[in-house]
Amino acid sequence: MRHLLAAADLTPSEIGFLLETAEGLKRAPRRLLEGRTLALLFEKPSLRTRVSFQVGMRHLGGETIYLAPQEVGLGEREAIQDVARVLARYVDVVAVRTYGQGIVEEYARHSGIPVVNALTDAEHPCQALADLLTLRERLGDPRGRSLAFIGDGNNVSSSLIVTAASLGMDVRLATPRGYRPDETVLAETGARAQASGGAFLLTDDPAEAARGADALYTDTWVSMGQEREAERRRVDFAGYQLNEALAARAAPGALIMHDLPAHRGEEITDEVIESPDSIVFEQAENRVWAQAAAVAFLLGLATPPV
Ligand code: CP
Ligand code: NVA
Numbered sequence: 001m002r003h004l005l006a007a008a009d010l011t012p013s014e015i016g017f018l019l020e021t022a023e024g025l026k027r028a029p030r031r032l033l034e035g036r037t038l039a040l041l042f043e044k045p046s047l048r049t050r051v052s053f054q055v056g057m058r059h060l061g062g063e064t065i066y067l068a069p070q071e072v073g074l075g076e077r078e079a080i081q082d083v084a085r086v087l088a089r090y091v092d093v094v095a096v097r098t099y100g101q102g103i104v105e106e107y108a109r110h111s112g113i114p115v116v117n118a119l120t121d122a123e124h125p126c127q128a129l130a131d132l133l134t135l136r137e138r139l140g141d142p143r144g145r146s147l148a149f150i151g152d153g154n155n156v157s158s159s160l161i162v163t164a165a166s167l168g169m170d171v172r173l174a175t176p177r178g179y180r181p182d183e184t185v186l187a188e189t190g191a192r193a194q195a196s197g198g199a200f201l202l203t204d205d206p207a208e209a210a211r212g213a214d215a216l217y218t219d220t221w222v223s224m225g226q227e228r229e230a231e232r233r234r235v236d237f238a239g240y241q242l243n244e245a246l247a248a249r250a251a252p253g254a255l256i257m258h259d260l261p262a263h264r265g266e267e268i269t270d271e272v273i274e275s276p277d278s279i280v281f282e283q284a285e286n287r288v289w290a291q292a293a294a295v296a297f298l299l300g301l302a303t304p305p306v
Contacts, residue, residue: 002298003108003115006101006123007159008188012166012196014297015132017304022133022286022293025060032296033062037091040066040118041083043074043098044224048260049118049126052287053095053295060292065091074098074107081110088112093295095126099225114298116291121155121225122182127259127283128159129290132167134283135215138255143168143197148213148250150174150206151240151267152233153181156219156259161189161200168196174209175202176236206240210249217257218242218267234266242268247275255279 003009010018025032038057040050054064074080074096084107087094093114096104101122108115117123135142147164149157149172157173158181164171171193173181180186186202193200203209210216221237222230247254256268256278264270273280296302 001112001114003111004125004294004298005104005108005115005117007125007128007162008185009125010163010166012192014304015129015163015166018129018290018293018297019133019136021296021302022129022289023136025292025296026286026289029059031061032301033057033060033292033299036062036093036295036299038062038064038295039087039091039094040064041072041074041087041094041096041098042067042118043069043072044119045069046097046118048284048287049095049097052284053118053291056288056292057295059288060296062295074103080106083107084110085112093299116294116298119155121223123159124155124259125159125163126287126291126294127156128163129294130286131160131217131257131259131283132163133286133290134257134279135164135255137282137286138279139214144170145214146170146172146212146251147215147217148172148174148209149217149219150209150242150246151218151237152221152223153179154219154223157181157217158185160217161185162192165189165193165198165200166196168198170199172201172203172209172213174204174206174240176240177204179236206246207249210246213250213254215255215257216242216247216250219259220261220263221267237267241266242272244269244271247272253277257283260284
């Protein structure tokens with residue numbers, strides 16, 4: 001049985017297969033998930049992830065059950081392992097949004113059904129799949145094209161760099177020194193870039209990362225659960241705003257990306273997010289198809305050719 005807990009859980013060829021499956025489903029939805037139910041077990045708020053999973057399941061003939069943050073009390077009202085074992089008796093697959101990566105890992109160890117990481121503090125693989133789907137639609141084969149993430153070495157950037165490096169992209173990451181992703185994520189990104197013929201640059205200089213890039217990506221400086229650090233983070237990230245001056249260093253017509261929710265005037269300016277090169281709403285739309293493909297794959301209903 002397979003889970004999707006981190007971007008590195010998928011091999012480069014599985015990522016390629018998932019993106020092709022997502023493209024096929026987007027062109028012509030099929031009732032692949034007829035009779036299947038997905039539970040959404042969420043301990044943090046969500047707009048996109050929740051709705052895109054629900055709509056994607058419906059497009060493919062499946063159903064969803066949403067469990068809101070105050071309802072389950074994972075590890076508080078009830079032990080994680082008991083929740084996992086109970087839900088597996090009711091549904092076919094579960095998407096978990098929570099805090100520590102250890103929580104989804106523990107959940108998965110006790111789950112008799114596939115578990116999808118719907119965002120933890122460390123990883124957001126569903127977002128990364130939708131982002132690469134969007135880049136493929138815009139750029140064609142992303143091999144050799146450059147993607148610069150400017151900002152926090154957080155869940156979104158960690159999953160993104162591993163996924164983009166898997167597909168042979170020239171990946172650049174600019175973060176302040178104290179905000180780099182985990183060493184294991186950096187090592188995985190480097191190894192995948194080397195294997196795919198891509199590249200990986202880690203820097204604390206946004207201008208160096210942005211130079212000539214085909215796409216510029218940013219995310220909030222204050223992720224869910226970090227509210228108490230907000231003031232310090234706004235100071236530490238002051239030079240990392242995705243604004244017109246930074247965008248001017250990228251390739252002409254460089255794509256502008258953000259997973260949303262965005263904080264205009266903080267990590268990105270109004271002018272940049274509203275520019276004609278912004279693809280942020282395409283990214284949001286593609287969550288539907290990337291996740292539908294991932295669910296079908298984990299349930300063994302879409303299998304790569306051997
Ligand atoms: N991008 C994203 O995951 O958005 P939500 O937090 O609204 O689900
Ligand atoms: N890094 C952000 C992503 C939100 C989709 C957070 O974790 O809050």
